[in-house]
Amino acid sequence: MRVRSVASSRTGFAGETARALASTLLLLGLIGDRRAR
Secondary structure: OHHHHHHHHHHHHHHHHHHHHHHHHHHHHHHHHHHHO
């Protein structure tokens, strides 16, 4: 139970970080396109 919960929390944390990185990269890309234009 404990190990399973830890693994699930780790995967969830990784997913959240990946989601945040993707969102920030998308925002930066949009800003870059606007500035370029």
